[in-house]
Amino acid sequence: MKQWYLLYCKRSEQKRAKLHLENQGVACYYPETAVEKIVRGKRQIKSEPLFPSYVFAHFDPETGPTFTTIRSTRGVIDFVGKGATPQVLDDSLIETLKEIEQLQLHSQCDSLPAKGDVVRVAGGQFSGIEAIYQEADGETRSILLVKMLSKPVEVSVENRHLEI
Incomplete structure (x- = not known):
């Protein structure tokens, strides 16, 4: 049965890990959030990871890929868990995160007014x-x-x- 697990990845390599995991048939979730920043004097909205260095993976270790295969995937360091056992995450946690991400996308508007307002x-x-x-x-x-x-x-x- 497929379950969600949390993977700890190398710094700034979450996207690489997600790509390699998806190539192995593992469904991944990498939540991002929009952040307003001033870059070179201009206001821009940039996408940043909600949980830096972490990726959620959805797979069944009994039918493949195994925990060892996932651990050895490029960009992945290890599973988050209790001791040597990876912690299984509740499906409702992932669903809630996805709902929040969708709400943010729909309500995303510039928080600052336009010039001349x-x-x-x-x-x-x-x-x-x-x-x-x-x-x-x-x-x-x-x-x-x-x-x-x-x-x-x-x-x-x-x-x-x-x-x-």
Whole structure:
């Protein structure tokens, strides 16, 4: 009977391990999450592993491939388990992770507004002021245009204080 197991892989070789395992007929699950990052001054959404260095494998060790075959697969270090026995995972755990991943894909939208959008500052020293969003200022702050003394002025505000 096929069951889920958790494999510990070499650093940054989860995708390689997944590819080689799938070539052996092993179903694999490698959950990823979208992370917003500032790369060279531009906001980008990058895909990163939810569990770095780990891959879920679904197979029946009695009908093949064996635990030894899986352990010797390129990129795999060993099974996660109790002592020398690999730990069997509950199917509901994998189903829940897949549901969460699908929900994230459907609800994925930029958390920051587009340039030129009107936003309201909800906290901090500019609390209650409406401003025009300009650009991201690092990973946790944004540059806004605020009207002061009839003149637009750029200010940097923490993203957690913005209301779209």
